[in-house]
Amino acid sequence: MSDRIEDILKKAAEGISKMSSPSSSKTDPGAGSYPGDPNCEICGGIGYLRQDLPVGHPNFGKLQICSCRAGQLRKQARAGLFKMSNLEELAHLTFENFEIRGQIGLGKAQADSLEQAFNHAQQYAGKLQGWLVLQGPYGSGKTHLAAAVANFVVDLGVPTLFLTVPDLLDSLRFSYNNPESSFEERFEDIRRSPLLVMDDFGTENATPWAQEKLFQILNFRYINNLPLLITTNLSLNQLEGRIR
Template identity: 30%
Template sequence: MEQISLFKPKERLIITYECEGCGRTVQKKEMQITGGPNKGDWIEVNAGCKCEDLKLAEEAGQRRVQLRNEKMKQFFDYYSLMNDNLKSATLENYEPTSQELATAKQNITNYIQEFDGKKNLLLHGSYGTGKSHLSVAITKKVMEKKKECLFLSLPKLLTKIKETYNNKGVTEDELLAVIQRVDLLVLDDIGAEHHTEWANTKLFEILDDRSGKSTIYTTNLNSKELRAQINERNFSRMMENTEIITMNGRDYRRKEF
């Protein structure tokens, strides 16, 4: 049987140093090639340096983050139920029309900076003051923190749940599971839905499943009107660990005549 001999290549130490890139002790050597067309030639190697490995690991990590961010955005776009005019809403392009709204924007900025996944917000006030706009803006900023978010108009959500009863696609359980799992849920326009016992029961299921997780609510109703619309049990659950931000002012969506 043919014997295969493995020869240790000849080597000469040039210098030993501490690599600034990876912090490892590196030996710069000359090594002689033992086979192939370049047999006998001498090459330089840096034995012990991990810079290339660290670079590859960093690139792989950045790619994973990029893919995760893309996946979260696709998830948000697929499941969220909102009007098209809200899709471009950001914190930066919200322009308060009163001091009260400027204060509301600052409080919301603080909420984003201190986001812990547990505290809730209730944005209430008159029509057209930017409650939905700022709620969408919050989800975009929180997603930058690598969190899953969802924006749902409550009236549209209830309609979507009803559609699942005659739809062979996504089921009600699957839809509610998505709502339960996200780090931040926005329930927009509470109180605009048709007042029925079924609607209040579904709202309670959602609120109960979200216990301990951050939820943002928006409504045009005051506390008395909201309590009458969604019942005392749902109102009480909504108020748990919830900061109230009042947003009254001129409807900035209307043009001056």
């Protein structure tokens, strides 16, 4: 996955090496082919600026990227990361639209617990350290909070993978049984993702193979101190012993 991420960032910035040094930042008849914002008052749409530096300076002759172009590159990079994250259908789930106490029929104790989970999720998104387990019954907002964390960090440029555990295992099974698909590559993408979100943990078909793969993923992330977010409707005591 890291190789794919690097490819996205390289493609987003490849215009740097293809641009010849402009003699000025003024627009010309061919300015439409330049990568910058055509309405930018700084570069006139070229996207890059020549730095006024003395001969002998290490950056002499090098172009400086304009703020308008830098913003475009960040947007392109985030779009690439978002596409890889599996968050397309969950893009609308954010911290801003999460209703802590607005759910119908929610008692005070449940509302207090939900508010605590919300605060933990926000703090986790800001630090992205260790593991976070969101536990509760169906419809309690676990997936919304998990998606909010994922959407937040992807927007910051952190490569993320959001998968329900049944879908994760189905993906691995398909790769394992399909000679045209690389199981090892898919498995590495999942367990090495800078942030991995495993939604609906405990709803998977608990075959020995499935348990083994889940254990390998969790164990790898634990040993390598990689952040992991898990949602489950089961209590921790209900989870299989070695992956609890």
